[in-house]
Amino acid sequence: MSGSLDVFLARRWEDLVTLTLQHLAVVALSLAIATVLGVLIGLLVWDKNVPRTAALTAAGIAITIPSLALLALLSPVLGLGWAPTVVSLVFYSLLPIVRNTVVGLREVPAHLIESARGMGMTPAKTLISIQLPLAWPVIVTGIRVAAQLTVGIAAIAAYVAGPGLGLYIFKGLSSLGSVNALNFTLTGTICVVLLALLLDGAFVLIARYSTSRGLRV
Amino acid sequence: MSEPGVGIELSHVTKLYAGQQQAAVEDFSLSVHPGELVMFVGPSGCGKTTTMKMINRIIEPSSGSITIDGQDVLSLDPNELRRHIGYVIQQIGLFPHMTIAENIATVPKLLGWSKERTNDRVDELLRTVQLDPAVFAHRYPKQLSGGQQQRVGVARALAADPPVMLMDEPFGATDPITRQKLQAEFLKLQADIGKTIIFVTHDFDEAIRLGDRIAVLSERSQIEQFDTPANILANPANDYVSSFIGHGAGLMRLALIPIGDVELDAPDSTAPAVDADASLRDALDLLMVTGAERVNVSGGGGSLTHARISAALSKARQPVEAS
Amino acid sequence: MSTRPSASRKPAAAPQPAAAPQPTAAPQPTTAPRLSLRRFATPLAVAGALAVLFLWLNTLTLDSIEQRTLNTSYLLDRTQEHLILTVVSSALVALLAIPAGIAAYRVRSKAVRAFVIALGNIGQATPAVGVVILLAIVWQTGFYTALISLVAYCFLPVLRNTLTGLEQVDHATREAARGMGMTPRQVLWRIELPLASPVILAGLRTALVFSVGVATIATFINAGGLGDMIVNGLKLQRYPVIVVGAVLVAAIAVLIDWAAGLVEDLVRPRGL
16 A cells, blocks of 8 residues: 655655754754753752752653653643754753763762862862763763654654654654555654664764773773 | 972861761871971871871861961962872872873963973973883873872872872882882982972881881871881880881881991901891891801991891880981 | 653663663662652652642633543543553563563573664664554554554563663672572572562663653554543643643653652662
8 A cells, every 4th residue: 555665765855854954953952952951950969969869850750751741731832843842852851961960970989089179179170170071971971862862752743843754754644544654654763763873873973082082091 | 409398287186077076186286397208107097197188178177277387278278278289199099081291280280380381390200200201191091000100190299399298098009019119219209309298108117118207196196106217116105006016126127227327347258248238137138048147248348247236226225316 | 752761760871882781870879768758759749730730720611622621531531541551561561571581681692682782772763653653554543553562662671671681690699609509590580580670670660651651642543541632632722631631641650650669679689
């Protein structure tokens, strides 16, 4: 019952490239915002017991909320399209990023902090030039996890007219029974998988090149 | 061209942690001369490290006063203070994400030195601790052996040429052979730079080998005896100090007495020879190993017997005024 | 709809470093006592949120469309459907994926291991909504399709956590057990599985939370659940319907995660 895939692709590859780039763009934008926000929150709470527990617990609960529910709740307030998509992607990215920032900062050995303080570094300087670089590999891992998470969620955001490949996945559903239903959903899904895998690979490289050589050798 | 050491004065220093009945350090008073290497030695948990860390205010004293070169450290900004005190800890604490050169340049950078001055200083220090700058400056800490890392730790502490150094078991984590080598190098270095150093250790042998004076500490950092190594060995103040010295005090003392200090018999050309700048312990060792009656002191125009060595030891038992 | 990172309170480990997968990376920074008052903060907060929701509902005058969904029997039906989908699929996943993980472990073949890990990576990268809709297109719509796609979707993380949990058991411990004369089967049951249980349980907990989310999109293929309310509310522009559906589903997710966390802590062998 399905039309042949090669004809389908030949006719729509430009469309597909646009959607893939949109998908990538919305994920990248959300990750950038979540990274700034998440690392900032992490820097603020990592050494204070109550705020830290509160932040991690809140983020831990937040991430269990099904994304369709969140998108639906946001859409009356933020409308359709990019706005609810970006907000919800940032929302889900915060947990892995905040958590890994906190863990990364706390894992810095006490003697290194003592060393820095003993040489006359201020607490803020110690945090920025010693702890943050040492925690960086862990933080990047958090961003990487967030990336995997958001690529999948962005596909659902198409239901509230979010940008990206979700459009094709849902098009298959709405044209259920037509010749191209399977082609739409299949290409949409496969492109999301490929995008997620490519992004994961990209993060391996980003982690490698943004981490001090001294931590890698 | 390094800045000579300055005096340190601790008086009635006490540290009482919140919620604890007993003070960690109680009423500690001690005065360290400029350029002197003072060892704090005592069992773990006796408060020796706490006492030392109050000098650069890593730990804030509860009461009492500490002065460096007459200046009250409690009146200074702690960060500014620490930039002028060298600090070496057992774990070394090299920053793994920075190169060796960047590690050494940490304090100069904090002090706002020019790039040129900093680079020159880094090279100079690497050579001082016998690491070739061309080879090591751009390596990372992980690429260095433990002994090399420890040398970098010392170089980093010396970077801004501080008059005072605090060292917390700096050689504690190295193997015995590396440790002896580092100790010897360190003594040579100190002879050159003449810093005022407070050096914490739990190893009494190390204290004897390195210290100008030793403060033997017991619980709550109480000073049981504060004197030169030779005097402590010859006249332990109490049972606590004796037990800390343990066995073999005689041999340790012999190691501290140079052959030049002893009256010699006529030379005996048939006897085995020992270096004139060796210690009595070396001479005794040679006597034992060779089974000879006496050893000849090379170039010194005399010889030594067992009896002479014993006599020197009992003579040294009379207390010598600490310098 | 996925809530990706495994065991939600552990630091996120790299999704799949080629060499050493680590479902649970660093030790937890804070250890809470097994049972304490703080334990019950989560259900209390959920109860509070639900109370606020119903108080708010009471202040509204509902039109006929809203009344059709915002009544007790409709809400109970949708909630029941949702829970059945979630619990049945998770039970099936536990029954299928844990034995499969043990089998994959005992084969001790590098190729099998690499295959499982690669499959896990691809599974992790696959959008749940794609799986659900694809299955509906090639097969049929309805409850069973939703159930199967849920099982398929949650199978891989549990399989992978079982495999890596068993693999990370300390080599010396295993050798000590063998040295005392335990058979491989005894080593598995008495040593390896208990030691791997925290990781396996964390995987199951993740699967449960996944399922709540994926069950929400089951509505797209006419499989019922609380997703119905969300989708209808959006279509008909009835905000109260959206809010009730979304809050209920969120409450279920949070409570299930909480309950699973509780079980995880109670079942974990003492001393770990």
